[in-house]
Amino acid sequence: MHLRFTTYICILSVLLLSACHSAGVPEKYTKSDRLPDIYPDYIDVTIPVNIAPLTFMMNSEADEMVARLTFANEEMVLGGDRIQPDVDDWHNLLQQARGGDIAVEVFARRDGQWTGYKPFALHVSTDSIDPWLSYRLISPSYVAYEELTLNQRCLENFDERVMVDNMLCSTEKDGQCVNCHSYQQYNPDRMLFHARQNMGGTIIAYDGNLMKINMSNDSILSSGVYPAWHPWLPLVVFSSNKTGQNFHTANQNKVEVFDTASDLIAYHIETGRVTNIENGPEEFETYPAWAPDGKTLYYSSAHFVYNDSLEQEADVISRSKEFKYCIYKKSFDPETMTFGQRQMVFNADSLDKSATLPRVSPDGRMLVFTLASYGCFHIWHHDADLWLTDLQTGESNRMQGINSQDTESYHSWSSSGRWLVVSSRREDGNYTRPFFAHIDGQGHSSKPFVLPQANPEHNRLFMKSYNIPEFMRGPVNFSPQDFARALRKEEGQTAKYVRDFK
Numbered sequence: 001m002h003l004r005f006t007t008y009i010c011i012l013s014v015l016l017l018s019a020c021h022s023a024g025v026p027e028k029y030t031k032s033d034r035l036p037d038i039y040p041d042y043i044d045v046t047i048p049v050n051i052a053p054l055t056f057m058m059n060s061e062a063d064e065m066v067a068r069l070t071f072a073n074e075e076m077v078l079g080g081d082r083i084q085p086d087v088d089d090w091h092n093l094l095q096q097a098r099g100g101d102i103a104v105e106v107f108a109r110r111d112g113q114w115t116g117y118k119p120f121a122l123h124v125s126t127d128s129i130d131p132w133l134s135y136r137l138i139s140p141s142y143v144a145y146e147e148l149t150l151n152q153r154c155l156e157n158f159d160e161r162v163m164v165d166n167m168l169c170s171t172e173k174d175g176q177c178v179n180c181h182s183y184q185q186y187n188p189d190r191m192l193f194h195a196r197q198n199m200g201g202t203i204i205a206y207d208g209n210l211m212k213i214n215m216s217n218d219s220i221l222s223s224g225v226y227p228a229w230h231p232w233l234p235l236v237v238f239s240s241n242k243t244g245q246n247f248h249t250a251n252q253n254k255v256e257v258f259d260t261a262s263d264l265i266a267y268h269i270e271t272g273r274v275t276n277i278e279n280g281p282e283e284f285e286t287y288p289a290w291a292p293d294g295k296t297l298y299y300s301s302a303h304f305v306y307n308d309s310l311e312q313e314a315d316v317i318s319r320s321k322e323f324k325y326c327i328y329k330k331s332f333d334p335e336t337m338t339f340g341q342r343q344m345v346f347n348a349d350s351l352d353k354s355a356t357l358p359r360v361s362p363d364g365r366m367l368v369f370t371l372a373s374y375g376c377f378h379i380w381h382h383d384a385d386l387w388l389t390d391l392q393t394g395e396s397n398r399m400q401g402i403n404s405q406d407t408e409s410y411h412s413w414s415s416s417g418r419w420l421v422v423s424s425r426r427e428d429g430n431y432t433r434p435f436f437a438h439i440d441g442q443g444h445s446s447k448p449f450v451l452p453q454a455n456p457e458h459n460r461l462f463m464k465s466y467n468i469p470e471f472m473r474g475p476v477n478f479s480p481q482d483f484a485r486a487l488r489k490e491e492g493q494t495a496k497y498v499r500d501f502k
Contacts, residue, residue, distance in 0.1 A: 023079025029114035036106035036117035043120040046438040046446035048129035053090040055456040057082035062108040071097035097124040127418040132472035158454040168484035170198040184229035212492030219497040228288040234269035239286040257377035274495040298358040300325040321374040324349040337501035362417040379409040402445040432465040
């Protein structure tokens, strides 16, 4: 089913590409003082010098459209029912306009009459973006996940490939959920993901080797999720969670995903040892993230004391709005492999809020996190926004420019620290799409733009969410069949629990 659907989309995209052709600017038209209403909204966005072509169409009905893109002596005029620049011509224009602005004029014909709209600019940054992005594609359902894939997409063109396909291992009857893909320093040769339920385990690709790891044992809560690779050591910190969900009947957030317990654990890839880092019974630790110097670990944690008269899950559900996660950090000594005591970084509880998913910029100066009213799974919370902490001054503020009226949840820094990708539901409130924004040295954000597609209407037609967007320096070269064979191993390597790594 997935392959047939993907083939259909590819054929459709090719056919639509033929609809866009070289055209001429109409000689007679009515001049409008309004900007064109186009989809996607690429008006006055800042884009990387190496990004794929920005294709777009009129949001309102039009018989035909023409766009003229100019920089200095370079000009590109395209027409049809949508604007789809040739990849090579587009990259030539970007290189010419590097550090400058491409002027875009849009003309639309309705009932035989042409209208010329107010021009807008595409600001071409000198900062390139990492060439690949990976994400999980998942239907926005709550209990069914028969078909899941981890995909990788070239950001310089429209090349998209499946990395992991859970249907190669099992079906809904014996379902398998794949999630939490992660990389060490954007390196596609050092990556991992986790599979739950049938044939479950943690799959680690490490310098050409594929390993299936069983981390479960009596000394930790569960297998590891939400991984954070150390910048250079063969060490991954996970949270270990007991997770549940409940459904709302009168709340716009629809679903509440929650933990009834969560700890931090660390796994050493070369020795196969696992240990607890934080496992206090009244602290719910989750979402670890390393600073780029490898000497500080950031994470979220909430304080919660159970009511002894209630079953734990029922207690969490009835008091879900009491979960206020704050952001902490722990020092780490790479020589002795020891962690220090935790320190508060951002006290969200003092604002009656909850902070999750801390991510440190590659230069170590800025920390971006998601802030919402309560809880730890903010992808379902419509009030979730991105906040930024200046780690030099300690000042924290809601990020300007990048947030919308709907959910902003998962986010990742590019390797240069000049681009941020965020999962946002700003378009329809239901599907997460990856949006990109330029971040300057002071943490200021440009207007975000959605992942370019060969067919500009793709995001309106594609009924899946993009989860956990992560930048990569190149593609993962293992095939879906390679990963499926690794998952089919009955046991894999069993992690050995130790009290510490000393």
